[in-house]
Amino acid sequence: MAEPELDADILEGCRRGDPEAQRRVYERYRDRVYSVALHYLRGDHAAALDVTQEVFVKAFRAAHGFRTDARFSTWLYRIAANACIDELRRRRRVVLFGDIPSAIHPAVEPADPTDLSGEVAVAVSRLSPKLRLAVLLRYLDDLSYDEIATALDCSVGTIASRLSRAHAILARQLAHLHPGHPPPEEPLDVTDA
Amino acid sequence: MSQTPEPRELEELLRHLPLNSPPEPDALWERIQTEVHAPVDGRAVRFVRRQVRSPWLAAAAVLLAIVGGGTAGLLRAYRAPSAWKVVPLAGAPAVAGDPLTEAGALTTGQWLVTDAVSSARLSVGRIGTVEVGPGSRVRLDRAGLTAHRLTVERGSLHAVISAPPRLFFVETPSVLATDLGCAYTLEVDSAGTSWLHVTSGWVELKQGDDISLVPTGFIAEVQLGHRPGTPYAVELAEDARAALHRLDTGEGSATDLDVVLAAMYTASHNITLRHRSWITLWHLLQRVDPDDRRRVYPRLVSLSAPPSGVTMEGILALDRRMLKRWRADLYPMWSEEAQPWLTRIGRRIWNWAIR
Numbered sequence: 124m125a126e127p128e129l130d131a132d133i134l135e136g137c138r139r140g141d142p143e144a145q146r147r148v149y150e151r152y153r154d155r156v157y158s159v160a161l162h163y164l165r166g167d168h169a170a171a172l173d174v175t176q177e178v179f180v181k182a183f184r185a186a187h188g189f190r191t192d193a194r195f196s197t198w199l200y201r202i203a204a205n206a207c208i209d210e211l212r213r214r215r216r217v218v219l220f221g222d223i224p225s226a227i228h229p230a231v232e233p234a235d236p237t238d239l240s241g242e243v244a245v246a247v248s249r250l251s252p253k254l255r256l257a258v259l260l261r262y263l264d265d266l267s268y269d270e271i272a273t274a275l276d277c278s279v280g281t282i283a284s285r286l287s288r289a290h291a292i293l294a295r296q297l298a299h300l301h302p303g304h305p306p307p308e309e310p311l312d313v314t315d316a
Numbered sequence: 317m318s319q320t321p322e323p324r325e326l327e328e329l330l331r332h333l334p335l336n337s338p339p340e341p342d343a344l345w346e347r348i349q350t351e352v353h354a355p356v357d358g359r360a361v362r363f364v365r366r367q368v369r370s371p372w373l374a375a376a377a378v379l380l381a382i383v384g385g386g387t388a389g390l391l392r393a394y395r396a397p398s399a400w401k402v403v404p405l406a407g408a409p410a411v412a413g414d415p416l417t418e419a420g421a422l423t424t425g426q427w428l429v430t431d432a433v434s435s436a437r438l439s440v441g442r443i444g445t446v447e448v449g450p451g452s453r454v455r456l457d458r459a460g461l462t463a464h465r466l467t468v469e470r471g472s473l474h475a476v477i478s479a480p481p482r483l484f485f486v487e488t489p490s491v492l493a494t495d496l497g498c499a500y501t502l503e504v505d506s507a508g509t510s511w512l513h514v515t516s517g518w519v520e521l522k523q524g525d526d527i528s529l530v531p532t533g534f535i536a537e538v539q540l541g542h543r544p545g546t547p548y549a550v551e552l553a554e555d556a557r558a559a560l561h562r563l564d565t566g567e568g569s570a571t572d573l574d575v576v577l578a579a580m581y582t583a584s585h586n587i588t589l590r591h592r593s594w595i596t597l598w599h600l601l602q603r604v605d606p607d608d609r610r611r612v613y614p615r616l617v618s619l620s621a622p623p624s625g626v627t628m629e630g631i632l633a634l635d636r637r638m639l640k641r642w643r644a645d646l647y648p649m650w651s652e653e654a655q656p657w658l659t660r661i662g663r664r665i666w667n668w669a670i671r
Contacts, residue, residue, distance in 0.1 A: 140352075142349060145349075145352070146345065149345055149348065153337070153338060153341060153344070154335055154336065154337050154338070155335065157336060157337065157338040158333075158334070158335050158336045161336055162333065168339070169583070169584050169585070169586065171338070172338055172339070172344065172586055173586055173587040175338055175344065176344060176347055176348055176351070176586070176587060176588075177587070179348045179352075180348055180351045180352050183348070183352045184352060213620075213621040240332045240333065240334040241334075243329055243330060243332045243333055244333060244334060247330075247333065258330065259333070261330075262327075262330040262331060262333050263333050263335065290326055293326060293329075293330070294326050297326065297329050
């Protein structure tokens with residue numbers, strides 16, 4: 124179930140640039156924004172921190188132009204999604220140049236083999252970026268298909284298609300978590316395109 | 317729109333995706349607030365975002381530019397009272413050779429001289445103040461609505477200016493410092509070497525065609541007869557400062573470059589720290605020989621990848637447009653390309669008016 128929208132007073136304060144209102148928005152969304160960035164960037168904490176900072180700075184600077192007929196959370200996730208995508212693009216340029224920053228880690232590795240969250244995080248981190256982002260917004264942030272479509276600036280049908288493909292891949296990858304199912308053998312969809 | 321059916325078990329599993337908290341959330345909040353309320357960055361965003369969307373709006377803006385240009389021309393012709401208020405803070409500073417014991421005026425062409433124990437505060441019109449430290453010799457060259465200009469022969473001053481960029485100038489024997497909306501300390505020693513420490517905003521240092529852009533928390537040195545030094549962060553270690561200085565003056569070695577590069581932040585640091593090192597390396601790249609440029613460039617890329625259209629070949633060849641574009645990618649306020657054409661015209665009219 125999605126979280127209730129922010130109070131109108133906080134939103135109005137945020138639009139006026141009131142630091143107290145901004146602080147409440149930050150506290151409300153920081154973990155979700157950070158988590159989306161962290162999973163999307165495959166466990167790179169430093170990059171996720173940068174993205175989180177960028178998202179809130181952009182949001183607070185542009186808050187005066189926020190239309191109240193839209194959901195604030197969807198608007199914020201749209202900024203977050205764009206920031207994640209931009210970060211990945213920047214990183215590709217770095218990788219193409221041949222100088223891979225040491226902070227880039229391959230994936231979120233499970234600390235405890237019995238911890239389902241680690242298994243799920245690894246499986247999600249192996250999805251292609253487009254599928255990964257849709258899954259993160261759906262299951263980490265509880266966004267509806269409509270809201271994900273707004274955040275990612277595409278149609279609901281596209282989101283449905285991406286989630287359907289992601290579900291199929293994840294169902295195979297996570298099948299072994301059910302009793303009687305063997306570990307996955309099929310190749311993973313790891314294309315960063 | 318019907319949604320794709322989701323197997324309940326899979327949904328349950330995906331709900332296990334861990335929600336993480338950023339490390340040191342209060343520190344992150346501080347950084348966000350600092351960046352959100354930084355006046356320089358605020359202007360940067362507005363420059364980039366504002367675009368003319370309607371022909372009527374464009375016509376109105378053209379009219380405004382014409383009127384503004386005329387007004388600027390009138391302002392250029394007009395000369396405000398050519399004096400600043402001067403208040404002694406300690407001892408008895410001298411204005412035009414006369415000791416000052418109470419508030420007085422410093423008119424254009426006059427020298428303010430402080431001895432080893434005296435200091436004074438100048439009011440820069442309505443745009444700020446300048447505190448002149450002990451052992452200084454300062455002349456007021458211009459006091460007007462469109463430009464304020466001082467010459468510092470020796471000594472120190474601390475300026476706090478709240479005005480649009482390029483209204484307040486300080487000339488020293490070695491460099492011209494142009495205020496871009498900021499607070500800074502400038503010291504000039506007996507050899508004419510200038511030392512700048514910016515505490516807020518940005519300052520441009522110019523000597524001939526060479527420019528250094530010095531942001532908050534950075535220091536830059538300029539020796540007489542040399543181009544403006546590479547700005548470095550205040551926290552830079554002493555040995556790295558010395559190595560940077562040798563590289564700036566053409567006396568550096570490969571080992572000096574090693575020392576400087578080792579002192580820079582890396583890709584694992586947060587964006588604020590990375591950009592601090594990026595500023596230093598962006599300047600340094602333009603001051604070292606082609607072989608050393610090849611060593612500096614990858615570090616720049618690792619701190620902030622270049623935008624599209626900026627190539628390694630172009631940067632290594634010191635292509636001005638590419639250098640500018642890369643800088644503007646990080647700091648859009650410097651980017652003429654990022655500004656609408658009307659803004660560019662307006663700025664040129666303004667620059668002409670205040671020249």
